[in-house]
Amino acid sequence: MGSIRLENVSKHFGEHAVIPSIDLEINDGEFVVFVGPSGCGKSTLLRLIAGLEDVTGGRILIDGDDATAKPPAKRGLAMVFQSYALYPHMSVRSNIGFPLKMANLDKAEIDRKVNDAAAILNLTDYLERKPRALSGGQRQRVAIGRAIVRSPECFLFDEPLSNLDAALRVNMRLEISELHQQLGATSIYVTHDQVEAMTMADKIVVLRAGNIEQVGSPLELYRSPANLFVAGFIGSPKMNFIDGKAAEEFGAHTIGIRPEHVALSTESGKWMGKVAVSEHLGSDTFLHVDVPELGHITTRTDGEFPVRHGDTVFISPDPERLYRFNADGLAA
Amino acid sequence: MATTHTHSAARLMMAPSVILLLLWMIVPLSMTVYFSFLRYNLLMPGTESFAGFMNYRFFLTDPAFFQAIGNTLILVGGVLFATVAGGIALALLLNQPMFGQGIVRILVIAPFFVMPTVSALVWKNMLMNPVNGLFASLARFLGFQPIDFLSSIPLTSISLIVAWQWLPFATLILLTALQSLSEEQNEAAEMDGANAWNRLIYIILPHMARAITVVVLIETIFLLSVFAEILVTTNGGPGTESTNLTYLVYMQALLQFDVGGASAGGIIAVILANIVAIFLVRMIGKNLED
Numbered sequence A: 001m002g003s004i005r006l007e008n009v010s011k012h013f014g015e016h017a018v019i020p021s022i023d024l025e026i027n028d029g030e031f032v033v034f035v036g037p038s039g040c041g042k043s044t045l046l047r048l049i050a051g052l053e054d055v056t057g058g059r060i061l062i063d064g065d066d067a068t069a070k071p072p073a074k075r076g077l078a079m080v081f082q083s084y085a086l087y088p089h090m091s092v093r094s095n096i097g098f099p100l101k102m103a104n105l106d107k108a109e110i111d112r113k114v115n116d117a118a119a120i121l122n123l124t125d126y127l128e129r130k131p132r133a134l135s136g137g138q139r140q141r142v143a144i145g146r147a148i149v150r151s152p153e154c155f156l157f158d159e160p161l162s163n164l165d166a167a168l169r170v171n172m173r174l175e176i177s178e179l180h181q182q183l184g185a186t187s188i189y190v191t192h193d194q195v196e197a198m199t200m201a202d203k204i205v206v207l208r209a210g211n212i213e214q215v216g217s218p219l220e221l222y223r224s225p226a227n228l229f230v231a232g233f234i235g236s237p238k239m240n241f242i243d244g245k246a247a248e249e250f251g252a253h254t255i256g257i258r259p260e261h262v263a264l265s266t267e268s269g270k271w272m273g274k275v276a277v278s279e280h281l282g283s284d285t286f287l288h289v290d291v292p293e294l295g296h297i298t299t300r301t302d303g304e305f306p307v308r309h310g311d312t313v314f315i316s317p318d319p320e321r322l323y324r325f326n327a328d329g330l331a332a
Numbered sequence B: 001m002a003t004t005h006t007h008s009a010a011r012l013m014m015a016p017s018v019i020l021l022l023l024w025m026i027v028p029l030s031m032t033v034y035f036s037f038l039r040y041n042l043l044m045p046g047t048e049s050f051a052g053f054m055n056y057r058f059f060l061t062d063p064a065f066f067q068a069i070g071n072t073l074i075l076v077g078g079v080l081f082a083t084v085a086g087g088i089a090l091a092l093l094l095n096q097p098m099f100g101q102g103i104v105r106i107l108v109i110a111p112f113f114v115m116p117t118v119s120a121l122v123w124k125n126m127l128m129n130p131v132n133g134l135f136a137s138l139a140r141f142l143g144f145q146p147i148d149f150l151s152s153i154p155l156t157s158i159s160l161i162v163a164w165q166w167l168p169f170a171t172l173i174l175l176t177a178l179q180s181l182s183e184e185q186n187e188a189a190e191m192d193g194a195n196a197w198n199r200l201i202y203i204i205l206p207h208m209a210r211a212i213t214v215v216v217l218i219e220t221i222f223l224l225s226v227f228a229e230i231l232v233t234t235n236g237g238p239g240t241e242s243t244n245l246t247y248l249v250y251m252q253a254l255l256q257f258d259v260g261g262a263s264a265g266g267i268i269a270v271i272l273a274n275i276v277a278i279f280l281v282r283m284i285g286k287n288l289e290d
Ligand SMILES: Nc1ncnc2c1ncn2[C@@H]1O[C@H](COP(=O)(O)OP(=O)(O)O)[C@@H](O)[C@H]1O
Pocket: A013, A018, A036, A037, A038, A039, A040, A041, A042, A043, A044, A045
């Protein structure tokens, strides 16, 4: 069991209210991603759940029990740190086995569990090495290994992939998702990268300045963002926002159009613009189009759309998939 | 790319300092070796003659010599133990966030700046004196018989004084090492269920191993030649109970005016120091690698 519930949780550092007040429900077995720009309080929230920081107010319930005052080790959680925080003087085996040793398990039991974890994570050949003799991805795996040996109720990840290069990041993303399917434990994953959030999450929690902007599944957030912030944050490339006359035409203060929800043509359409940059990725083409009056609009089309810098194109938004926002930035 | 030409140029440029250093070391050393083979007493000038190994034989068969070796090792070992253990404790304490941290840290370093003679005199006259000393008053206040530290437990007392002087050095180095421990590692250990004691044993001490090695090596070098503290407190006594090798050489040369014997003692001290150094580097020097 690994359900977690935050009731009215707040955190102040001195005068500075990093988290004014948060209510959140995390169900057993869910993969929840906290996403938001840097400095919005994601790590702080995770550390509150872990017990590494004390809450200023509110309660944290784990499996229905009040865990607000429990020390970190007693909460049944395991954390993977951004810097991995491996113990440099210990071998990989001792690193992974450390939590078990602290739990006073006997040697044979520790060895068995460490070997199991190492097999799952492809670390069997590296068990006797020191962390400094491993690559970034392997260190990451050791950190995960140290978390899984204890069979915790819930895993906490704080930007675990941010120190890896792009290709490795995609790999590890898949591996973490697979591991989650395999183990079935609740996971809370912090990232500032919306792609990670979209690809991994069962449930995304979008944070801004310590407040929850929206909670929902990746597709819910993609289909019906609650406000301008979420609309701009989820989806890549970013949604285009247009206000003024063109928006009033659709009965809104601001309209949002995703790059993939427009029809492009070289002959006719609603808005005419000039191609500023075209990025051909093979499968897709991203066109950055300058439209007079509206400004810069990013669009996405199929890989072989034949235009270049300076060409004229016509853009027509899909009226079904147009987002309307009122003057307060809320979805209308 | 270093070419042969730049290599030899570099050698040429370095030569003066290398030669100077060599002379600096070699000249006194060879003079000492030379004197150690002479019958050379300052009370009978002009009668120097070759003595073979006689000086060495006398020095090595002197009962005071073995006691001096023992005393030297006890002094070095005791002070090392006290300063490393105390230094770790103080460093852990000073690393806690507290009010007036900066001031407290400076205060802790202060004893290191007091000259050995001065601090030894302060300890002798103000703290350990059996009549006027602070410890004696304290003992009387608690209803005990005051101890005459310097005559009943001379070596322990001297070790105490020297440890007090070297504690700041150990604390400073160990504190620096402690501050470089990443907070995340500590937190990871905490999440892994390690209590404060286990964190000390499995995380903090291994992290400080290198700094502890440095403290042990540097202190050993200086502690092998403790002198001022003995001179101003016990004069090596009672008897030779608190005489270390350095002090024995001094007695030989300047109290018995026997330059030959003192030189032989000096050479023996150098050899012993090297043996200790080799042992130390073998035992703990590997901590410094990588
Ligand atoms: N120990 C601390 N003391 C004071 N301010 C802190 C502390 N930890 C974090 N903060 C502040 O809290 C805010 C949120 O930090 P953090 O949770 O690390 O953001 P994120 O992980 O989303 O990038 C930041 O403005 C940061 O400066």
